[in-house]
Amino acid sequence: MNFKEQIYSVVDIETTGNKMSGNRITEICIVRLLGDQVLEKYTTLVDPETLIPDFITGLTGIDNEMVATAPLFAEVAEEIERMTRDSIFVAHNVNFDYNIIRNEFKRLGYDFKRKKLCTVRLSRELIPGMNSYSLGKLCNSLGISLNNRHRAEGDTDATVILFKKLLEIDLDGTAFTNFLKGSNKEGTFPPHLDRAQFHDLPEVPGVYLFKNQARKVIYVGKAINLRKRVLSHFYSKTSKSYLMCQEIHYIEHIPTGNELVALLQEADLIKEYYPKFNSAQKKPRKAYQILHYKNQIGVVQFAVGLVKSYDYSVVTHYDRAHAVEQLEQLCADFNLCPRYCSFKTPEDCTQHYKLQKCKGVCKKKELVSLYNIRANQAIKALHNQNPNxxxxxxxxxxxxxxxxxxxxxxxxxxxxxxxxxxxxxxxxxxxxxxxxxxxxxxxxxxxxxxxxxxxxxxxxxxxxxx
Structure with missing residues (x-):
């Protein structure tokens, strides 16, 4: 294939959000190229049929009033289809633009499919060693004028100039061919991440931390193979992975030698940093233990109590029902009084629905000292159930x-x-x-x-x- 005689559609969109699903288009620009020659340009605002959040308006300048009289996507879909027909779909972080446009067509019952090229991935391959591959910073480093940033036409015009440079660099079309065939195995790298940080990852068990520009931890993960696991995030097409990759500037890793310690250290680091993109393990869980103490009349009293700190040395259960079951079994095994195990009972504790072996300490029919001997045996058994x-x-x-x-x-x-x-x-x-x-x-x-x-x-x- 002669890539300088191929038709390309360079695209940029603005949306109501930054996720890959559920977003609606507010503006689109398409520049159709034959090699490095511009054939035509199309740009328009689009009514997203939903409110535009304030933070998006602050970023793009597009507000609800601007799109109130704009055409619906259904009204411009035919023109978008024509502009991208028989061409290779090109964008900076192409999966974002492509998937949102494809979802818009799905709402209309049309299956939109095009071959894709990503100028982020091409730039990494053909212009290695840049500090950042985000569109703004990359254009600044290469001396490409980028006017009207975060508007569809301004970003598209800059991407066109970048794309022409990439065409000139890839003289024999090797990089273009590899990316079109999907034979490049390095995935969609985060635009701000130095590739050397990825190559430094060993293929061993451990924990990895993704950090943003301020070096704040935004994700913690564990891996049996650190390099392969990190790369899987870059291949993932989920909204969460896309958004996370946009914020990754640094990767740190901690080899652990085995999966068990990797899992334990991951849990510890999530609790320490409370990372933005870790949804699991962030919600605190209550812990319970079986308490024992002498009450006012000197009887050893048992109860299920809430542990107020995870640093407590004897935590027996993280499910209250399990702690209650263990106390019930303890009460039955050592003929303890249900009342002094904090179970609700009728006046006659032997009428408890399950525990009926009380020897009468609650009615002064048994000496407290004899009862406490069995209670202390129960305490010893309780500790022995928690081995070292x-x-x-x-x-x-x-x-x-x-x-x-x-x-x-x-x-x-x-x-x-x-x-x-x-x-x-x-x-x-x-x-x-x-x-x-x-x-x-x-x-x-x-x-x-x-x-x-x-x-x-x-x-x-x-x-x-x-």
């Missing part, structure tokens, strides 16, 4: 190993040691552990790991807490 153990994992190199510590059934943190250091108990781990706060998500991660892998890498502490 470590989970051994691979280290970040062949010369080290990793452990995850659980104490009293609660996640404590993880650590890395060299291959010559013996780790076989909780005490051995104390000098190496990087302590972390437990929460609902770390609890679920440990439970899921044990359910999947069993106890093949688990080393239990022999001595349990009394």
């Amino acid at each position: 153990y470590i989970i051994k994992q691979k280290g970040r190199t062949t010369e080290e190993s990793c452990f995850v510590m659980i104490k009293d059934g609660e996640y404590q943190g993880y650590g890395f040691v060299d291959q010559y250091t013996s780790i076989s108990s909780i005490e051995d781990c104390e000098d190496f552990i990087d302590r972390k706060a437990a929460n609902y998500h770390t609890n679920q991660i440990i439970r899921s790991y044990l359910k999947k892998y069993g106890e093949q890498n688990v080393v239990y502490e022999i001595a349990q807490i009394a």
